[in-house]
């Protein structure tokens with residue numbers, strides 16, 4: 001992010017206040033049990049997080065006849081930061097004065113940028129090699145995780161932090177505006193077992209954004225673990241959310257063209273003079289960005305259980321109830337391009353969650 005992300009960020013404004021309430025200490029001693037076993041797996045996926053060592057790239061570049069606005073490299077925080085970095089990219093693209101804007105890439109980053117450009121009255125065409133469900137954005141867990149695998153901890157400068165905070169706040173507010181539209185964006189109780197909470201990048205936190213984490217006493221939870229945290233969090237129902245973004249884009253006159261860019265000359269040949277680059281990991285070869293690498297994440301989808309309305313995280317695996325399945329995940333393998341599910345990874349994550357569930361008091 002660095003210098004690049006600072007551009008235009010000062011115009012981010014949430015317009016609303018953050019969560020400030022005092023959360024009552026509720027007792028949830030009885031929770032329905034999650035049914036987790038290999039024979040309940042209905043699908044497995046491996047997605048490649050577009051991780052960039054110094055965080056998302058958002059600078060503006062002059063390339064031949066084109067003004068290129070970058071917006072890629074969001075690692076494990078792309079859904080969470082998308083509206084905020086999209087706001088910066090859309091502001092920079094609007095500053096070009098062009099009325100027709102090209103966007104490369106139709107993942108969550110391209111779509112949220114496109115919608116914000118449409119709101120500024122621009123005619124937008126998205127050019128993309130692939131669409132849902134064959135893109136990284138379709139393979140995400142879908143939780144509010146704005147600091148997860150977003151950059152190397154030693155690259156967090158005060159400038160980076162300030163811009164991250166602005167994009168995070170902007171996105172957070174955008175998601176609050178989507179609450180109530182079915183179950184696209186919802187709030188959910190999150191139980192964190194063990195020490196996972198301390199492993200998130202502590203330098204990137206906004207006090208008061210989420211309700212504070214509360215350490216529960218043994219009487220307040222059904223788990224046998226000695227350390228249990230409760231913190232409500234936000235989650236996104238990925239298929240329906242990506243569908244809504246795409247439908248909104250098309251309904252507001254947007255066009256989608258299937259096209260793969262293999263060289264910068266092909267980008268230069270586009271009819272639009274201003275191009276927003278939202279191709280995620282694709283920027284590694286097209287823009288020769290060696291800071292970019294995949295961090296793979298494997299998910300197993302289990303048969304949904306309508307009664308499960310909480311999320312559970314352990315140090316080596318988590319489970320999240322989505323409409324399209326109970327999502328088991330929790331791994332992150334750096335520089336791994338292999339998108340074949342690995343049964344060993346499933347075993348590790350399932351064993352971690354099962355250890356907690358099997359010891360739950362009934």
Ligand SMILES: Cc1cc2nc3c(=O)[nH]c(=O)nc-3n(C[C@H](O)[C@H](O)[C@H](O)COP(=O)(O)OP(=O)(O)OC[C@H]3O[C@@H](n4cnc5c(N)ncnc54)[C@H](O)[C@@H]3O)c2cc1C
Pocket residue numbers: 046047048049050072073074075076077078079080081104105106107108109110127128129130131135136137138139140141142143144145146259260261262278279280281282283286296297298299329
């Ligand atoms: C397992 C997993 C779990 C995750 N969980 C979360 C989470 O809970 N919360 C969260 O905030 N984030 C999460 N993420 C991260 C998030 O999914 C990504 O940061 C985000 O999807 C990146 O979106 P994108 O639009 O940049 O990339 P993509 O979704 O990959 O979209 C890129 C687009 O560019 C196109 N493209 C690429 N190269 C070219 C080319 N050469 N020419 C033309 N088009 C091209 C593609 O076809 C595609 O349309 C998770 C990721 C994974 C893998």
